[in-house]
Structures are given as C-alpha cells and as structure tokens.
Amino acid sequence: MTAHAVRLETAGASVTVVSSERTVTDWSARYFGPWWKAAEVPSESVCAGAVVTAAVDTSQYDDVAFAVTQAPHTSTEYARAQLLLARDVSAGTVRAVSPKQALAYRSEPGAGRLDVFGCHTEDVATATARLAREMMRGQLLRDGWAVLHASAVVDDDGRTVLTLGNKGAGKTTTALALAASGGYGLLANDRVFVRPNDRGGVDVLPWPSAAALGLGLLRALGWIAEVRERLAAGESLHPTQDGRVTEAIREGDCTPIWEGGKELKAQVFPDQFPEWFGVPLATEGEAAALVFPRIDREAVPAVEERERSLSDRDFMSGATEDRYPDVFGLLGMDGGGAVGARREVARLLAELPHHSVVLGHDLAENAHFLSGLTKGCA
Template sequence: MTTHAVRLDVADATATVLSADQAVTDWAARYFGQWWNATEVPAQDVCTGSVVIATVDRDRYDEVALGVTQEPHGSTLYARAQLLLSREVSSGVIRAVSPEQQLAYVSEPGRGRLEIFGCDSGAVATATARLAREVVRGILLRNGWAVLHASAVVGSDGRTVLTLGQKGAGKTTTALALAAHQGFRLLANDRVFVRPAPDSSEVDVLPWPAAAAVGLGLLDALGWFGVARERLAQGEQLHPTQHERVTAAIRAGVSEPLWNGDKELKAQVFPDQFEGWFGVPLATGGTAAALVYPSVEKGAAPAEEGTVRWLAPGDFMSGATEDRYPDVFGLLGVDGGGADSVKQEVTRRLGRLPQLPVALGHDVAANGEFLAKLLGA
C-alpha cells in the first residue's frame, strides 16, 4: 500500500502528514500550502521529526474507540464535539475518541507522534489538518513565538498592519478592505503568530492557517458574493464547516446576514479561495508596522477616533481562551498562546508602533481608501 506524505515547513517548525489515503494529504497540502510551505515528500524519507499519521479504516477506529471506553476515561469538548480521553500514566500515551465524529486518536507526545483513525475520508482529512496545525503551533510556541488574536495584511515592502479588537469589532472587515481594494496581501483573518525578531527590535509575524469566516453582508460589500454564487453553481465548495443555511442562501442569491440566535452564520472560505476566487494574494510573513483598532457602525463615515487604545494581555490567545482546541493531546508543552515573557516583549515592541483607533462604516471601498491613506500606503 502506498503511503503519501506532505511536509509542512514554517519558520523553525517542521511536521509531516502521512496517510495511505491521498485525499488526506491533498487536503493538508491545499489547506497549508498557500500560507505555510507544504511539499510532497517520499514517505520513506520521513524518519525524524513530528508526524501526524491518518488512517481511514473503520476496524481500526472501532478498535481504538473500544479501548478508550474500556479504560478509565474522562470527557471534554474538542472541536465542538464530545471527546472521551484515557491516559497511560507509565508511558504518557493519550487515547481518545469522538463518537459523534467517528474519529479516534492515539497521541505519543514524547515521540512527537499522533495517529488519527476514522471511517470517513473527509472527516479524517479535516481532523488531520487541524491536528497538524496544533503540532506546528506547539513547535513554534516552544521556539519563542506567541499567538495574537488579530487579523493582518502585508504591504509590498513586507510591513504588516495588525488589526485588533474583541469579537465583532471589525478585524476581518478592516483586513479585507485593505486586501480587496488597496493591494495588500492577506496574512491572516483572525490569529497570527508573533515573536520578537532575534536580530532587530522589530516583531516578526507569521500566518495561522484557517478557513476565514466572512458574513454574507461583507461578502456582498466586497463584491465577492456573485463570484461565490457562480463557483458554487459550477460545483465547487466552500469549507465543509460552513452551515448549510449559508450555502443555500448563496445559491439562492440572498446576501442578507443570517443568524442562529445571536450568532451570525458566515461563509467559510478556504485559504486558497482568497486568491483563486477573489484575486486576493496571500502573504507568508511580515514585520509589524502599525496596529489598527476598528469599530464598525452602519452609516458611519471612516474616521480616526479620539480614544486611546493599546495592546493588552487579552489580545493574546492563552490556554484559558483556547476553548475550541484545548491541548488535550499534549502537543503544545507550553501555554496555548505562548510564554508570558514572549508576550511581554512583543507588547513592549508593538507599543512603539502607531496605534490607530478608527471608526468604519459598511462601505468597504471607502474604508479601504481611508485606511490606506491613514497608513501612508
């Protein structure tokens, strides 16, 4: 049986995805290839480093799942689904099963080895990409990076604009306004890796690969709604985590925002679709140059605000705030957002840069023009 392998390289971190199911490694190559360096390699050459091994096999899934339930185990939520976990004290091996998703896991943190078993190729591919990202995150965090809750775009000179704020503040709106209308490259939609540059007083920035959540109203304001509708009509798909109501609305040409209670349902855009569908190139890294703190109100004219805003501890991710993907598999080895000393030094360095609180409206082109002028782009 042929084993396929895709190696992920970003900064000083490397991990390899292995699977006999090429759909799994193709998914990893697609998901990471635009932001991280994802390359196919001969499986026989993978003899060192961290590996994620994915197997689509119902019998192996049943075997691991049964083993978890027959041992003393606990329960938690992971990726919004129940996860049952057991741990061997002597070896440190962690076994887990998500019955709802029909996924099972065997993690050996001491060896840098994680195995995923499932019954459906698509579910295994999605989980494999998620866990491969966690493996790389752990390596980066242990090597002195931290995770900042921010969107980011990069100019032609590598200078990076970070957009910060609470959920719903307008981070995505700000970043996409610059990327869609002012020629910036998109670095990340919601999170970035940051570290104090080792050879200067600057802050290096890396992307956090993820599907981007874009509301239907914003999709329309960017001029992308018709493109998405046409692509879906041709048989292409957005990310499978997208709610079926969103897909149905795009197909029907309905661009009004959709809500599930107080939560807006959004389109989930693959990283490569920003360039392939919407003509927005992606950046693979940059150096922080300015921090923008937006607030978005319907009917507002873009303008600077008189308030003062500075980077705060709450702008960083941490183990306490990482509720969707807690480190249940022992992949990180440090706090999920990075070491406190790294966060403090990043905060000090970013504090020297322009801090720009802005008010934005729903006219995305006007927002982009205003922001570009403000930033001197």
C-alpha cells in the same frame, strides 16, 4: 498500499502528514500550502521529526474506541464534540475517541507522533489538518512565538498592519478592505504568531484557518456573484459552513442569518482568496502599525480620538483557546505562548503607530481611507 506524505514548514518548525489516502494529504497541502510551505515528500523519507499519520479504517477506529472505553477515561469537549480520553502515564500515550465524529486518536507526545483513525474520509482529513496545525503551534510556541488575536495584511516590503479588537469590532472587514484594494497581501484573518526579532521589531507569521465572512461582507466586497458561480459550477466552500448559508448564497440572498445570537457565516478556504477573489496571501511580515477599528453603519471613515492600546486580552492563551485544549499533549505549554514572550511583544508593539478608527459600510470608502492612513507608516 502506497503511502503519501506532505511536509509543512515555517520558521524552523515542521510536521509531516502521512496517509494512504491521497485525499487526506491533499487536504493538508491545500489548507496550509498558501501560508506554510507544504510540499509532497517520499513517504519512505519520513523517519524523524513530528508526524501525523491518518487512516480511513473502520477496524482500527473500533480497536482504539474499544480500548478507550474499556480503560479508565474522562470526557471533555474538543472541536465542538465529545471526546473520551484515556491516558497511560507509564507508556506516555493518550488514546481518545470522538463517537459522534467516528474519529479515534493515539498520541505519543514524547515521540512527536499522533495517529488519526476514522470511518469517513472528509472527517479524517479535517481532523488530521487540525492536529498537524496543533503540532506546528506547539513547536512555534516552544521556540518563543506567541499568538495574537488579530487580522493582518502585508505590503510588498513586508511591513504588516495588525488589526485588533473584540469580536465583531471589524478586524476582518479592515483587513479585507485593505487586501481587496490592492497593495497588500492577506496574512491572517483572525490570529497570528508573533515574536521579537533581532532588529528590535516583531515578526509575524500566519495562523492558517478558514475565514468566516458574513453574507453582508461578501456582498460589500463584491464577491457574492463569484461565489454563486463557483458553487453552481460544483466547487464548494469549507465543509464546516452551515447549509443555510450555502443555500442563501445560491439564491443571491445576502440577509444575515442568525442563530442563538450568532451570525452564521460563509467559511472560505485560504486558497480561495487568491483563486476566487484575486486577493494574494502573504507568508510573513514585520509589524509596522496597529489599527483598532469600530464599525458604524452610517459613519464616514475617520480617525477617532478614543484611546486604545494593546492589552493582555489581545493575546490568546490556553484559557481562550478552549475549542482545542491541549488534551493530546502537543503543546507542552500555555496555548498562547509564554507570558514573557507575550509581554516582550506587547512592549515592542506599543512603540508602533496606533490608529483608532471608525468605518462605515461602504467598503470602497473604507479601503481608500485605510490605504491613505497606513501607507505612510506601513
């Protein structure tokens, strides 16, 4: 059976995804390609380095699932699903099964290898991409990078505007207002890798992920008609999107949908930003300014006098990365990076221009205001 392989590379880190199912490797290439260099390579050349192999194979899934349940095991939550874990310390392996998703895993952290087995192609493809990203994260963190909870856009000279704040503060709105207005590429929607460089600055890399966009934001950006047309033509958004959001878009209804105090949002693939909306993606940059937004529906965009500076809560850590705990031993350290690395990044970023702003619901006004504010320093 022919095997397909895609190698992901960024900042000296690399992971190869191998599968007999082209759909699986194509998924990783699509998901990471725009932000991390993703290239198809001959499968026979994959003999070293970190590797994730994936198989849509019911019998292999059954074998691993049986081995896990017959061995002493624990239960945890991973990717919002129950995961049963069996560790063999002497062999240096971790086996796991997610019964609801019909996914099984075998990890050899010391060898840099992880195998994914499942019964459904799409589930295997998404799990494989997720774990390839975790392998890349581990390499980057061990090489001195940290994870900052921020959105980011980059101008043509690589100067990066970082947007920070608590959930709902307007990080995504700010980044997309700048990117959609022209002159900036979107580097990240929710978090970035950051590391001090030898020039006394802070380098920034993307954290590839789907972007969660509220229906109101899609309408304000003027993108709702494009999404409707794409869906009508048979294209689709990310499969994690709630079906109620898809139906609302099809009907042209941009009324926000809430469940349990949480807004259900459209889930946009990275490559859909340039292909659907004409928003380019950036692959790297150097921090030049920090923006701390606040959204007020009736506000005219303006600078505020409130003091806001970078703090520990703006960085991700193992505790805050609770959706993907390091159960497979892929990181080997805190999930947000070493404390020393975070502190050095914070020190350097504190020297950059800081802008506390209030934004309204008029995206064109926001974009004009933000472009004028940041172009002078970024």
